[in-house]
Amino acid sequence: MSNEKDEVVKSAPPKSRWTDLYLKEDWWAIWLGLFIVLAAYFAFASGSSFVKAISINPGGLKWDNVGQVFAHLGANAPQYIMQYVFWLVFFTVSTAIMGVKPSKFIPSFTLLYIFSIIIFAIGGWKYAQYFNLEPPLVALVLGLILANVFPIPRWLDEGFRVEYYIKTGIVLLGATFPIILIVSAGPVAITQATIISVITCLTIFFVGTRYFKLDKRFASILGMGGAICGVSAAMAGASAVGAKKEHLYSTVTLVVIAALIMIIVLPFASKALGLPAGVAGAWIGTSEFADAAGFAAAVSYGHMVGNENAALHAFTLMKVIGRDIWIGIWSFIFALIACLKWEKEECGVAPSPMEIWWRFPKFVIGFFVASIIMTIITSGYSAAEFSKNVQPNLIVPISSLRTWTFIFCFASIGLTTRFKELKSVGWAATAAFTIGVIVNVFLGWLMSTQVFYGFWSVLQ
Amino acid sequence: MKVSNNCAGCAFFMNDPAKFERTFPGFTVLSSAYGSTRADAGLCTKKDRIFLPSRKACKEFVPK
Numbered sequence: 001m002s003n004e005k006d007e008v009v010k011s012a013p014p015k016s017r018w019t020d021l022y023l024k025e026d027w028w029a030i031w032l033g034l035f036i037v038l039a040a041y042f043a044f045a046s047g048s049s050f051v052k053a054i055s056i057n058p059g060g061l062k063w064d065n066v067g068q069v070f071a072h073l074g075a076n077a078p079q080y081i082m083q084y085v086f087w088l089v090f091f092t093v094s095t096a097i098m099g100v101k102p103s104k105f106i107p108s109f110t111l112l113y114i115f116s117i118i119i120f121a122i123g124g125w126k127y128a129q130y131f132n133l134e135p136p137l138v139a140l141v142l143g144l145i146l147a148n149v150f151p152i153p154r155w156l157d158e159g160f161r162v163e164y165y166i167k168t169g170i171v172l173l174g175a176t177f178p179i180i181l182i183v184s185a186g187p188v189a190i191t192q193a194t195i196i197s198v199i200t201c202l203t204i205f206f207v208g209t210r211y212f213k214l215d216k217r218f219a220s221i222l223g224m225g226g227a228i229c230g231v232s233a234a235m236a237g238a239s240a241v242g243a244k245k246e247h248l249y250s251t252v253t254l255v256v257i258a259a260l261i262m263i264i265v266l267p268f269a270s271k272a273l274g275l276p277a278g279v280a281g282a283w284i285g286t287s288e289f290a291d292a293a294g295f296a297a298a299v300s301y302g303h304m305v306g307n308e309n310a311a312l313h314a315f316t317l318m319k320v321i322g323r324d325i326w327i328g329i330w331s332f333i334f335a336l337i338a339c340l341k342w343e344k345e346e347c348g349v350a351p352s353p354m355e356i357w358w359r360f361p362k363f364v365i366g367f368f369v370a371s372i373i374m375t376i377i378t379s380g381y382s383a384a385e386f387s388k389n390v391q392p393n394l395i396v397p398i399s400s401l402r403t404w405t406f407i408f409c410f411a412s413i414g415l416t417t418r419f420k421e422l423k424s425v426g427w428a429a430t431a432a433f434t435i436g437v438i439v440n441v442f443l444g445w446l447m448s449t450q451v452f453y454g455f456w457s458v459l460q
Numbered sequence: 461m462k463v464s465n466n467c468a469g470c471a472f473f474m475n476d477p478a479k480f481e482r483t484f485p486g487f488t489v490l491s492s493a494y495g496s497t498r499a500d501a502g503l504c505t506k507k508d509r510i511f512l513p514s515r516k517a518c519k520e521f522v523p524k
Contacts, residue, residue, distance in 0.1 A: 024494060024496050026495055026496040098494050099476075099477060099494075100478070161492065161494075162488060162489065162490060162492070163490075163491055163492035163494075230491065231491035232490075232491045232492075232497040235487075235493075235501065235510075236499070239498075239501030239511055239512050242509050242510065243509065243510055244509050245483070245509065245510065246508070248510060249485075252486045252489075255490060256486050256489045290490035292490055327497050328497075355499070359496065359499050361497055362496045416488050416489045417486070417489050421486055422485070422486050423485075
C-alpha cells in the first residue's frame, strides 16, 4: 500500500448497513417494543387477557408484612413464570444473534429477574415512599453494594445490558406518549436542549484546551460526553476524532461517577426546591448525561411527588428528543474538524454526512412509531371509554411491561459499576469536566425553572 | 482513482462489540458497544486509538 500525500484515495465501501437490523440492539429494542405494543392491542381487541396477565408486578401491593409478598408471588406463580419465559426467550435469542453467549446470558438474566422482583417488592412496601425507597434508587444502591462488596463474576455482565433494557423501555414509553404532545412540546425541548448542549460542549472544549492544556481530541470527547449523551456520545466522538484509548477510558469514568451522583442528588434537590414534576423532569433531562441514569432520576422524582407521568414526559422530551439527536451531528462536526484541520494527511477521505444517520440512536424511531400507532388506535374511543376500558386493559399492561424493562436497566447500572475497575483520572480533565457539569446543571435549572417554567410546570 | 486499504482490513483493528466492551471496564454501565451510536468504530491495538473502519490505513497496516 502507499501513503503518498498526493494519492487520491477512495475509501472501501462500508459493509452493508442492512445487517444493523439484527446486529444492533437499537433495532432489537424496536422489534421487541413494537411486538409488545401490537400484541397488547390484538389481545385487547380480541378480549384476551394474556398480555395483561403477564404484565404483573408486585410494585403496587402496599404490603406491611413480608408474608403478603410471598402469598402474592405464590398465588400468581404461573403468570410470573410465563412473564420470565417471555423476557428470557426474547432477550436470549436477540442477544445471541448479536453475539452474546446464551450460556452466560441465561443465568445472568435469571439473577437479574429475581433481583428485579425484590426491587419491585421493596417499592411496594406500605412505607416505601415515606422513607424515599424509590425503586430506581433502591436498585442502584443495592446493585452497587452487590457489585462492590461481593465478588460478582464479570461474565455476569453479559445479562446486565443497561442500554438494551432502557432502549426497549423507551420504545414502550412511546406507546403511552401522545404524538400531539411530542409535536407541541418538541420545539421547546429542542430549543432548550440545543442551547444548553452547544454551550456545555464548547465550555468543556475551550476550558479544557485553553486553560488545562488538554489534548484537543480528549477535550472534544469530554465535551460530547458532558453535553449530549454520556459514554455513547463520547464513544461516537472518540472514533470521529481518532481519540486515544486512555482518553475514552477517562471519559467513561468521569461520566459514570458524575451520572451516579446526579441520580441521587437531582431528585432530592428538586424536592428541596419544591419543583413541579414537569419542571424537575426537564431539569434532569438537560443535566443527566445518559438516558438510563436520567430515567432513574426522573422516575424517582415522579414517585416522590406522585406524578411519574409528568416527570417522565418532560425528561423524555428534553433528553431523548432534544439531546440524543445531537450525537451524530456533533460527531460529524468534530470528524470534519479533525480531518480538515488536525490531521489532514492521515485522514484520507472526508467524513460522510451519512455518519449523522449511521450514529443516529435508532431506538428513537421506535419511540415515534409506537406513539403514532397508539395515538391512531386510541383516537376512536371517547374519553369515557378510554378511562373505563382502554386505559386498564391496554395502556396499563404496556406501562407495566415498560416498568419491568426500566427496573432491569436500573438494577443493571448498579450491578455493572465496579469502582475499582474505573480509571484514575488526572486533575485537569476532572476540572474541565466538572466546570462543564456545573454550567450544564445551572443552565438546565435556569431554563427549566425560569425561562420555560410556564411550559414545563403544566406538562402532564 | 486508486482504492487504498483502510482500517477495516487491518489485523490491528478490533471492533468486535464484545471485545470492545471488555477493553473499557465501566463502558457498559451507561452505554453499549452493540448500539447504533458506535456505528462500526473500533480500537487500533497498535496505536491505541479509536477509529472508524473507513479510515485510510497507515504505514503500520497489516492485512487481516
